[in-house]
Amino acid sequence: MTTDTTDVLVVGGGPVGLFLGVLLAARGTDVQVWERRTTDPVGSRAIGIHPPSLDAFAEVGLAEAVLAEAVLVRTGVARSRGRVLGTLSFDRASDSHPYVATLDQHRTETLLRERLGAGAPGALRTGTSLVGLTRHRDHVGASGIDRDGRPITLRASFVVGADGARSVVRDLLGIGTTGRDHQDRYVMGDFADPEDPGARSAALVDVGPDGVVESFPLPGGRRRYVALLSGDDALMDPAASATAVDAPETERASRLAEIVRARTGVAPDATTCSMLSAFGVRRRTADRVGVGRVVLVGDAAHEISPIGGQGMNLGWLDAAELAPLLADAVRTGAAGPWPAYARRRQAAARRAGRQAEANMALGRAVPDVVGIGREALLRSVLALPTARALARLYAMAWA
Structure with missing residues (x-):
């Protein structure tokens, strides 16, 4: 069996893994993306694309393609029992993108696949599943099964687990999760x-x-x-x-x-x-984000509530921070600065997780008397000048 080689193997060809592949290819880093699905992307699933993600997309020429198809959400309106409680404007949430874009996930993934194909033809290998990892001082050995059921092996300088909440990479590393x-x-x-x-x-x-x-x-x-x-x-x-x-x-x-x-x-x-x-x-955090030359991103590292629409964007911002670190490590032969990366990205995930849980609490069913108080609070908050800060919070300007 012939062993292929690459600088970085990304396991998982969803939106986060694809974007990391695009970023690495743009930096001249040799990359392969293994995706177990054989079909083209389908379904709407996650739809919100926040300003920091659009800024990251712009660095590799993706923002224009996304915005050409997306709806630009410039305001949020709070209502209750047929009445408007207040309006939140995103006009100052970002200097470059004063809105949140919405686009079906299958279209976002398709645009990412097209960009990866243009920057690194053949990098995406669909129908390919990871089954084993062997860690060495200067590389990682990956074994898998291709779309025809044949075993394959790959030698990579680094491996990234972008394979979601049920991450095979995380399991192979023996990393647990905590949460509720x-x-x-x-x-x-x-x-x-x-x-x-x-x-x-x-x-x-x-x-x-x-x-x-x-x-x-x-x-x-x-x-x-x-x-x-x-x-x-x-x-x-x-x-x-x-x-x-x-x-x-x-x-x-x-x-x-x-x-x-x-x-x-x-x-x-x-x-x-x-x-x-x-x-x-559910909310889950990986006990470790990196082991040797293997690192986790997106839901593999931190899973938060979908309420608020920040999970996919957190993964993209993980990729945006990780890509230059990986490219530099490949170029210099370094092993990778995972502790500093992990602290920053897990701190961002904790903040987003707390915000998502606050959103859930705000939307739970309550007795009428509590609901009336909640409405009054929202009216007051949305009428204050500080509502601008709330808009920046929901648009992930802090990320």
Whole structure:
């Protein structure tokens, strides 16, 4: 068996692994990206692209391509029981990108694949799974299975685990995680946008007493709705009952549309639903981010609540900081400064995790009297000049 060689092997060809590959290729670093999926990217999944990520994209010529397809969300509107509580503007959240962009994840991944293919033809190997790692003083040996079921081996100066919350790289290194699972469960779906025309470029957050409904515009006149589930809604929650798994998708789409209508007064057309997914929330942090010449990024290193839409962006910012470190280490023969990198990136993940948990707390179902107090608090906060700082916080200007 012939052993191939590369400077950096990135395990995981999702949005974070692809972006790291693009960044490394732009620096002249030889890179391979192993992705176990054989199909093209599909689905909308994560949609928010924050200003710091757009700045990082701009460094490799990706921002223009993303922005050409994305919706630019310039305001966030808080509502409850049919009333507007206040508006948050992103006009000062970033000097370069005073908005949050929304784009279906499959389109973002496709643009990243195209850019990687242009910068490093053949770098992406789909249908390839990692099965083993052997660490040495000056390199890492990786073994895998290719799309035809044949064993392959690779010698890399560095290996990066960008393979998600169930990271094989992390498991092979024997790195554990700490954290907790939350009780909160949500359902999300994409529909034809039923909002008034004046709200169709805004993110909307309804914090009524029955639980939060968030929504975000998407390209093509669509809107993503995310709703907190009540504890007894087994139809919508796959973790609660086998009935939910067996329920027809049209029935579940109708149920989500009804939840949105009951809480917000806006009625999405269930027949236009193009994506539906229920999910739980957990927060996990890897006990270590790097071992020798192997390092973790994105959800492999830190998993946070999807509420707030910061997880994918955290991974991109991990990649943006890691890429020059790897390129320099390859050039100089250094082993890599993982402790300093780990401290900075895990601190950023802790901050984002705390913010996501605060968002969840703000959107939980509460008695009417508590809901009235919550509405009054939000009105006050959004009316103050300090709301600008809140906009910067939600747009990840701190990252």
